[in-house]
Amino acid sequence: MSNLKKTKKTLVLILALIFIASMVIGCGSPAAxxxxxxxxxxxxxxxxxxxxxxxxxxxxxxxxxxxxxxxxxxxxxxxxxxxxxxxxxxxxxxxxxxxxxxxxxxxxxxxxxxxxxxxxxxxxxxxxxxxxxxxxxxxxxxxxxxxxRIYQARYLSGMVAGAMTKNNTIGYAAAFPIPEVIRGINAFTLGAQAVNPDVKVKVVWSLTWVDAVQEKAAADRLIEAGCDLLAQHADTPAVQQAAEAAGIYSIGYNSDMRSFAPNANLTGPVWNxxxxxxxxxxxxxxxxxxxxxxxxxxxxEIVDLATISDKVPAEVIAQVEAKKQEMSNKEWDVFTGPITDQDGNVRVQEGQKLTDEEMLALDWFVAGVEGSPNP
Amino acid sequence: MDINAVTGLLAAAVVAGTPLLLAALGELLAEKSGIINLGVEGMMLVGAVTGFIFTIMTGNHWYGFLAAMIGGSLLAAIHAFITITLKGNQVVSGLALTIFGTGISGFLGKAYQGLTTADPVHAYAIPYLSDINGLGSVLFNHDPLVYISFLLAIIFWLILYRTRWGLSIRAAGENPAAADAVGISVSKVRYFCTIVGGMMAGLGGAYLSLVYAPSWQENMTAGRGWIAVALVIFALWNPLRAVVGSYLFGGVEAMTFGLQIAGIKVSSFFLQMLPYLLTIIVLVIVTIKMRQEAGAPNALGFAYDREER
The missing domain is CATH 3.40.50.2300 (Response regulator)
Structure with a gap:
């Protein structure tokens, strides 16, 4: 029996060591x-x-x-x-x-x-x-x-997307159905429609900010559903990789994601x-x-658009630049009426604009978005 | 939903189910020999990170897969040593392994976040079989690991139920004292099964970081190790049922997006919960019907000590 006790002691010791090691390593990262x-x-x-x-x-x-x-x-x-x-x-x-x-x-x-x-x-x-x-x-x-106001940059990236889609079906892999993300999807869609009124944006929710596997799966489903351009509101480049693998175009997010998808990535809203x-x-x-x-x-310049790929025609880039100037000069903003929602109700009247409070509580999709803002 | 969307969804279920299947087969083997290893999540993560690092270093994903198997088996060897040689508590050791694996994979992979592999894994359509209408694209137009995983499931079943080796493994898990009496080295068998189990978990992890979403992200398995553990119970410790279970659970994962795109309104939160719910339901039904843990090896979770026989 003493032998058994000894092994139990050793076991406790080893387990303790493993725990300490994993704590040092796992929690060690937040060391300043x-x-x-x-x-x-x-x-x-x-x-x-x-x-x-x-x-x-x-x-x-x-x-x-x-x-x-x-x-x-x-x-x-x-x-x-x-x-x-x-x-x-x-x-x-x-x-x-x-x-x-x-x-x-x-x-x-x-x-x-x-x-x-x-x-x-x-x-x-x-x-x-x-x-x-x-x-x-x-x-x-x-x-x-x-x-x-990243939605402003998203609007611009939407213009690029709207000009570059061939079958007018864009996929959008989004993280969580919260106003910030919904605002981005709406802005993107409005931007795409500004250059291409027939555009449809299919939205799927991955319900995670950082999960490359889920985001890749979301992207793959969108591609199978016929999307020929993908955009994302999540934190990994998985969507870009999926687009690159499928040989279609993509719009990044957060930082310039060109290096992950040199052929697919056209541009993307970025933080600065x-x-x-x-x-x-x-x-x-x-x-x-x-x-x-x-x-x-x-x-x-806290939000901006990543350098636009040279695959995008010069006149589109000029259009985007002009709109960017308009927004920088505060002559115009994204949520200026008339804007209708998915059900065809007019949400923003002609000549009116959403206030900051309304934008921060946004919970409906503009017409042209396919998907539910409340999954 | 048109037929293309359906076959696309089924093919996606197979891909999403493959890492689950690999890890679950490994866990199944270990459990058959009497060792429960709750460190699957940790071993998958270590496999994912070592596989990714070695693929970046060597530029060849096959070295990556090899490294992932070694990484997973090293972790499993710790578990084997604690639970077999030291006769420690299997549940505690397994949980420690998951925490340890999560920590060390994050530590090792720190410098590799945000990189991509130079050697992506491509799909190889199997001639003739992939031309079968519908079924062909669902089962036979995938990357090699998918084929390997379903071959392994068959091989595991054959070994377990049709060979002497398998008999030894099952004996070690059902009645180690009897196995010992007929001259089977219970420790050796259990060591072997636990370590092979670790290899499979590592391979499953590498499938995520090298094939599914070629990148490394801290905690990228996101609970799939636990689904694999549940899957073994769901499959009632049968490798062939594990195939069905994996693709079913993978299908649930794929469906989350498929249904959204099709505009069918089912809460994504509900779908994410489904694999666990299904496992609980199967457990309840089986225990009520058979009044025992059907299929669970009798000595599962117990250390074998010859002197205490």
Missing amino acids: QDDEKNDDKAAEKFKVGFIYIGTPGDAGWTFAHDQGRKYLVEQIPEIETVYLELVPEGADAERSIEQLAQEGCNIIVANSFGYGDAMLEVAKRYPEITFLHCSGLESAENVGTFFG WGPYYVKTVKAVMDGTWKPEEYWGGLED
Whole structure:
């Protein structure tokens, strides 16, 4: 029996080791990754901390944010940045934000909607720190929210798609049926119809932000259903790969996805957080920063269109550029009437425009979209 | 829905079911020998990441598949050592393996996120068979791994039920003491089955990262390892029923999008829940009808200790 006890002890020891190892490795990633290792100087430097939902290597959402962080360091070299990656939303987020606060960050940026409550909680305890919450809804004394009008860039990408589809059937692989995504689908469809009134956009929901396998499957089904051009609102390049494999065109998202589908990818709405970060960090350093709910558009270059492929005819590109200029100059915006929904009801009257509040609560599809906004 | 959409959906079910089938066959073999391994999810992830890394490094996806099998089997070997040699608790060790596999795959794959493989796996239509109307495109116009997986299911069935080896494996799982008495080395058999099971799980994982969606993403199996575990129960420990089950569960996955496109309104959330619901229903029916865990090896989950016989 003593032999059995001994083996049990060994087993417990080994299991404990495995658990510790997996914790170190699994949870080890959110260890702060200092951009520069000058610890002695760090105390005096102005420090900006980032909380990431994904990793900078995801080629999508977090990648775009990290490009912004790098741009920030380039523009204001005297500051220091750190980031925590793969921070889960919810209770864990509070701990991670607190960690950055204790490490002496002057500004803390969080890049996912679900960090909101945690951030507001930590912000109460650190009134001297400025908090910036991407895609957030609630601001406070020392908490600002920021987001971009990506729907404007989606409209432009829709124009490219509408001009390039041959059978007028476009597939759209979308993540979750929330207003942000629905807004994007509507804007894309309106853009496509602006150059090609007969366009139909088939929408499928993958119910995940980051799952290459599901997104690929969604794309494949759309291709089988006869779509000859695919667009996406999800964070992996799987849809681009599916289009490339099938020999059809595609529109990317988040960052320039050309490298994943050199033949298929035509362009895509992209995020460009850098200028906003530079402007805001400078304001905080000068002491001129005020809490705001920032929702910038093409005019601030926070959203843009990836370089358009040379497969797209020059006159289409010129048309897109003209529309982009119009939106940048704020002479026109996407949700300007008349707009009818899927059932033929007029939702926006001629000459009217959706307000920001209406856009943020959008839950219906414009005519021409095939699919349900409420799956 | 026209006929093309239907055959397209069925073909998609086969593709979506293949990683499940590979992993489930491995788990089935291990369980037949008496070892339950809940680390399938972890082994699949390690297989997916090692397969992807080696394909990038060597430029040849066959080396990738080989590496994935080795990766999966290494993890399974840990489980085998803990549960067979040390006679540890199989459930605890398996769960630890899943957590460990999730962590280490994320760690290894960090630098490989957002890359694509230079050597994608292509479909090879099988001559003559793929020309059969309807069925041909559903079953015989796929990548090699699909054919390998259904061949393996048949081979596993033949080995388990038509050979002496299979008898030894089943004996080790049903009544290890009796197996021991007739001179079968229960530990050896269990080690072998657990490690081969790991290879299959690794291969299933690599199918995701090399064929299905050629890329690496942290946690990309997204619960398919658990579906594979459920599938073994669903199949009542029979490799041929596992084929049917895999394609059924794969079909559910494919259907989520197929139904949406066809404009048939079924909640996607409901469809995602279906494989687990089906498994529960099968379990309930079988236990009520047979008043026992039908098909489950008798000694499943128990360490064999000769001295405690």
